[in-house]
Amino acid sequence: MTATSATPASPSTTPEPSGRRFSGLRLSTLRDYGIVIFLIALIIALWISTDTFMTVNNIKNVIDGAVAVGLIACAGSIVIMAGGFDLSAGAIFAVAAIVGVKISNEASPLVGILVGILVGAGLGLINGLLTTVGRINHFVATLGTMIAFGGMAVAISGSGLILVNDPSFANIANTDVLGFHISSWVLVAIALLCGFLLNWTVFGRHVFGTGGNLAAARLSGVPINRTLIACYVLSGGVAAVAGLIVAARSLSVSATTGANIIFDALAAILIGGNSVFGGEGAIWRTMIGVAILAVISNGFNLLGVDPLYQQIVSGTLIIVAVGLDAWVRRRSV
Amino acid sequence: MAYEGKGAAMDGDANRAHVELRGVSKSYGGVQAVRDVSLSIARGSVHAIVGENGAGKSTVSKMIAGVISPSAGELVVDGEVVQFSAPRQALGAGIAMIDQELAMVPARSVMDNVFLGVEARRGGVVDVRRQRAAFAELIERTGFDLARDVPVGALRIADQQKVEILRAIAREARFIIMDEPTAPLTQVEADQLYEIIWSLRDQGTTILYISHFLDEVLKVADTVTVMRDGVHVSTRPSAEETEASLVRGMLGRSLELTFPERRRCDPSAPPVLEVRDLCAAGRFADVSFSLRPGEIVGMAGLIGSGRSEVLRAVFGADPIDSGEILLDGKRVRSPSPRKSIANGLVMLPESRKDDGLVMVQSVAENTVISHLDDVSSGGLLRPDREKAAVRKLIADLDVRTSGQDAPIWSLSGGNQQKVLFAKCLMGGPRVMLIDEPTRGVDVGAKRAIYELICSLAAEGMALLVVSSELEEVLGLAHRVLVMRRGRIAAEMPADDADEENVLAAAFGTEGSA
Numbered sequence: 008m009t010a011t012s013a014t015p016a017s018p019s020t021t022p023e024p025s026g027r028r029f030s031g032l033r034l035s036t037l038r039d040y041g042i043v044i045f046l047i048a049l050i051i052a053l054w055i056s057t058d059t060f061m062t063v064n065n066i067k068n069v070i071d072g073a074v075a076v077g078l079i080a081c082a083g084s085i086v087i088m089a090g091g092f093d094l095s096a097g098a099i100f101a102v103a104a105i106v107g108v109k110i111s112n113e114a115s116p117l118v119g120i121l122v123g124i125l126v127g128a129g130l131g132l133i134n135g136l137l138t139t140v141g142r143i144n145h146f147v148a149t150l151g152t153m154i155a156f157g158g159m160a161v162a163i164s165g166s167g168l169i170l171v172n173d174p175s176f177a178n179i180a181n182t183d184v185l186g187f188h189i190s191s192w193v194l195v196a197i198a199l200l201c202g203f204l205l206n207w208t209v210f211g212r213h214v215f216g217t218g219g220n221l222a223a224a225r226l227s228g229v230p231i232n233r234t235l236i237a238c239y240v241l242s243g244g245v246a247a248v249a250g251l252i253v254a255a256r257s258l259s260v261s262a263t264t265g266a267n268i269i270f271d272a273l274a275a276i277l278i279g280g281n282s283v284f285g286g287e288g289a290i291w292r293t294m295i296g297v298a299i300l301a302v303i304s305n306g307f308n309l310l311g312v313d314p315l316y317q318q319i320v321s322g323t324l325i326i327v328a329v330g331l332d333a334w335v336r337r338r339s340v
Numbered sequence: 341m342a343y344e345g346k347g348a349a350m351d352g353d354a355n356r357a358h359v360e361l362r363g364v365s366k367s368y369g370g371v372q373a374v375r376d377v378s379l380s381i382a383r384g385s386v387h388a389i390v391g392e393n394g395a396g397k398s399t400v401s402k403m404i405a406g407v408i409s410p411s412a413g414e415l416v417v418d419g420e421v422v423q424f425s426a427p428r429q430a431l432g433a434g435i436a437m438i439d440q441e442l443a444m445v446p447a448r449s450v451m452d453n454v455f456l457g458v459e460a461r462r463g464g465v466v467d468v469r470r471q472r473a474a475f476a477e478l479i480e481r482t483g484f485d486l487a488r489d490v491p492v493g494a495l496r497i498a499d500q501q502k503v504e505i506l507r508a509i510a511r512e513a514r515f516i517i518m519d520e521p522t523a524p525l526t527q528v529e530a531d532q533l534y535e536i537i538w539s540l541r542d543q544g545t546t547i548l549y550i551s552h553f554l555d556e557v558l559k560v561a562d563t564v565t566v567m568r569d570g571v572h573v574s575t576r577p578s579a580e581e582t583e584a585s586l587v588r589g590m591l592g593r594s595l596e597l598t599f600p601e602r603r604r605c606d607p608s609a610p611p612v613l614e615v616r617d618l619c620a621a622g623r624f625a626d627v628s629f630s631l632r633p634g635e636i637v638g639m640a641g642l643i644g645s646g647r648s649e650v651l652r653a654v655f656g657a658d659p660i661d662s663g664e665i666l667l668d669g670k671r672v673r674s675p676s677p678r679k680s681i682a683n684g685l686v687m688l689p690e691s692r693k694d695d696g697l698v699m700v701q702s703v704a705e706n707t708v709i710s711h712l713d714d715v716s717s718g719g720l721l722r723p724d725r726e727k728a729a730v731r732k733l734i735a736d737l738d739v740r741t742s743g744q745d746a747p748i749w750s751l752s753g754g755n756q757q758k759v760l761f762a763k764c765l766m767g768g769p770r771v772m773l774i775d776e777p778t779r780g781v782d783v784g785a786k787r788a789i790y791e792l793i794c795s796l797a798a799e800g801m802a803l804l805v806v807s808s809e810l811e812e813v814l815g816l817a818h819r820v821l822v823m824r825r826g827r828i829a830a831e832m833p834a835d836d837a838d839e840e841n842v843l844a845a846a847f848g849t850e851g852s853a
Contacts, residue, residue: 207720207721208719208721209712209716209719209721210719211721212705212708212709212712213712215698215701215705216705219699219700219701220694220697220698220699222695223689223696223697225657225677226655226677226687226689227681227709227710227763228677228680228681228710229709286698
């Protein structure tokens with residue numbers, strides 16, 4: 008268009024975006040740190056109202072309880088940031104743990120752990136292929152594999168409880184390093200690794216590009232299929248690690264182990280303020296979400312409140328967090 | 341007369357105007373799409389509007405349909421001044437629009453779609469029997485051959501269009517707007533549509549017909565309005581017009597922009613990109629052309645003529661059925677965007693927001709996304725290299741931003757477009773396919789982009805520029821290709837190309853123009 012009236016418009020359009028940017032920044036600051044403030048307030052409230060919350064043993068307890076959910080949530084957030092969605096991580100968690108324990112009973116714990124992780128990664132690969140090469144919607148594909156892998160867990164375990172024969176298997180969960188269980192350090196390591204991958208590597212840029220605008224990423228030469236497959240493999244492998252840690256802690260595993268863990272992990276991702284639409288987000292958000300859920304659960308325990316109410320609180324938190332995200336989005340873009 | 345009431349009462353009016361525009365204008369941001377248009381559309385007639393891409397045809401029809409509201413002027417329906425703020429209100433006044441993109445629920449049946457939103461009901465329950473009767477009556481009136489219970493998604497486009505028409509009639513529409521209705525149809529189907537249009541007219545319905553195809557307009561319409569640059573040029577009975585007279589009316593766009601001097605390119609240099617007999621069913625056929633180093637080739641043609649589709653196929657974004665793409669004389673096998681970029685062939689897509697940029701990411705992240713290998717080692721990003729590369733590119737292209745880390749959505753359209761250019765230029769490509777170089781940018785940024793394109797050519801890059809703005813093609817290109825209905829209709833050196841013969845080729849009126 009070569010309309011002559013283009014000139015008077017240019018001065019009026021310049022201040023507008025900067026004004027929008029300003030309010031956008033303020034709102035997203037609220038979105039960023041509101042959740043941190045909420046966590047701190049929660050901790051302070053429990054500190055004041057109970058004698059037991061701020062004790063070394065209780066803190067260790069809280070962290071132990073959060074390890075498995077935290078691991079699944081870390082890798083799961085990367086899948087979501089890449090525009091995918093992994094509902095099957097909880098089922099992979101069970102299958103990998105069962106296979107790992109069975110193999111470690113037959114061979115050695117080390118072989119069992121390695122095979123377990125490989126099985127998790129392999130099942131993740133199936134998810135990756137279904138959603139990319141198979142072009143099946145992420146939600147549908149992983150709902151399908153969630154059900155199928157769940158059935159696989161029952162079939163392999165023979166629907167009973169499988170006990171760990173070699174007690175040294177427990178070492179991967181319960182050895183103390185620097186005052187905390189080694190499993191807690193595994194969570195720290197995986198969280199740092201995920202954050203590092205996202206922010207410092209080519210892979211991370213590919214993840215955000217693929218999730219932020221699939222068409223533009225493809226036209227920019229980003230290997231979108233490879234990126235998504237890698238995310239699902241990571242999610243499967245990390246879910247396996249989580250499963251093995253839980254099996255080591257209780258020295259037993261069954262097909263129903265961690266039946267609801269995927270929903271806790273997704274709740275943590277969303278409560279932390281990550282976008283369900285992909286393309287943005289951060290691991291620290293996910294970890295804040297994990298911490299909030301763990302502290303709430305612990306607090307209800309210490310205060311002797313019926314755990315049923317905990318579910319109501321978690322559900323409400325998801326809706327508030329996602330609603331806030333949508334609200335900020337509408338205002339800032 | 342099939343329709344009575346309010347409409348029938350107006351029949352006595354001297355000019356029988358059904359819809360009238362009085363001094364209507366519409367501007368988007370700083371761009372004036374329609375300027376002071378006054379137009380009267382007679383009841384019970386087929387009224388066509390023709391014009392180049394961006395002449396304002398669609399804007400006018402959308403204002404009548406209530407999709408957008410005018411910035412100034414009055415809209416008069418049945419002799420009364422109206423102000424529509426939603427299509428629903430226009431529908432209430434008996435005005436329905438059948439869009440280029442048909443809007444239906446594909447999984448539901450023909451009948452369900454026809455009565456969607458106006459279901460015959462008793463209490464809250466759909467009265468199926470009454471609805472079936474109403475459907476049968478509609479079929480009888482129109483003579484359409486449509487099965488009632490087939491899902492709309494299973495129908496051919498031509499039949500889906502009939503569903504849309506039934507839908508408009510079921511809503512008691514007395515004024516139907518059709519935007520490019522024959523574009524997806526075969527000749528036989530188009531002929532059937534003309535019959536339908538005439539029979540609707542004979543029953544008293546007014547049809548506003550928007551089309552690129554001049555022969556068709558002259559055949560189907562009683563009255564033709566020509567628009568140019570958002571301005572009303574003429575409205576005459578179609579019997580008094582010829583294809584040549586319509587093209588003449590569309591000509592004479594004011595060349596307000598000046599273009600940089602074109603450097604001569606060496607016509608004997610071997611082509612860097614050659615495309616041979618490229619075919620893709622339903623999109624384009626037998627497309628062949630070549631690009632030499634230092635050459636800017638312009639591609640003109642109407643929207644929907646297959647220009648973007650050809651660009652995307654050459655870049656490897658969409659599959660082809662047959663044909664060859666050669667880079668430096670070597671055939672590219674199973675092209676993909678990733679492979680093309682590695683080969684030094686880049687594409688700047690038409691839609692910045694959908695295909696170009698990741699809007700939630702920063703200026704820097706968007707700039708380097710195609711060449712992350714250059715700013716990383718062993719998969720690890722090197723922020724120092726990235727910063728340096730981005731700093732250089734945004735300085736070269738004069739991108740105005742508060743910083744590399746600013747989110748891309750905080751930039752103006754012109755600066756976003758420059759970032760898109762920066763992204764394409766990183767890595768020093770040899771061939772660049774540009775789809776609409778200046779879509780949605782202000783005049784200042786336009787001039788900067790023209791200079792950039794010419795300087796890239798001067799440095800030896802080969803460029804193919806697709807544009808809906810004819811002066812852009814004529815002002816930039818050494819050579820002009822014109823596409824029409826999926827084929828290259830004409831090729832001419834810039835010296836021979838002018839608005840008249842390019843438009844004639846685009847509209848398919850070479851003989852008469």
